[in-house]
Amino acid sequence: VSLSRLDVVQGLLDMYEEPRYLEVGVHSGETLFGVRAAARVGVDPHFRFDVDEARRTQPQCELWPVESDEYFGRIASPATRFDVVFLDGLHTFEQTLRDLLNALALLADGGVVVVDDVQPSSSVAAIGHLERFVAVRTALEVESRDWMGDVYRLVFFVDSFLQQLSYRTVADTHGQMVVWRAPRESVSRRPLEEIARLTYEDLALERDSFRFAPYEEILSEIAATRG
């Protein structure tokens, strides 16, 4: 692991002249406050900083202390467009799928979506419910607080159902999927039910589905599709 979340997001933002950036799941703002972009919007129901103070010190950042569904459904104007969207909110398959579909509706032509944590670091980190993860972690006295949830299932969903999107998983980070609009010639016809039941072991056995590539190659591939 060499590249940080900030590196990955900034490299993508740098492809655009005046990039508009949306981050779902901001936490302490390490990425949101670190990136350079013409416009920045952050959404998190539980910012880990004083929002009023941040609005003063970071006036270029729009901050919405709400869940992503509320932001996409009630706050963002349908005419809003983003060039880069970083999805790093609630780490479940279904929430991240909803976030992805909502983000696609607001994605500018030639825009990209980055989905964090599609590579769980252990079978415990891959548990699909936060409360259950906490219970198992406590019972087994697991030290690591890493929780990637079942976001990995989203890779298989995109692969099998969203043929109008191309995607890659960054090989030189902790595992992020980058998604952009460009049709793929073929899809893997997995049943939806099978995707919903994929396990941590399946990840190891189906690594090809992640379409891993080094970050620099992914940037070139996206640049080539944008022409």
Ligand SMILES: C[S@@+](CC[C@H](N)C(=O)[O-])C[C@H]1O[C@@H](n2cnc3c(N)ncnc32)[C@H](O)[C@@H]1O
């Ligand atoms: C891993 S942290 C984000 C880290 C941040 N993107 C960074 O790069 O430093 C996940 C965040 O998602 C937030 N979150 C949880 N549920 C959410 C939801 N439904 N919508 C938006 N954010 C959510 C949590 O409050 C938490 O701060």
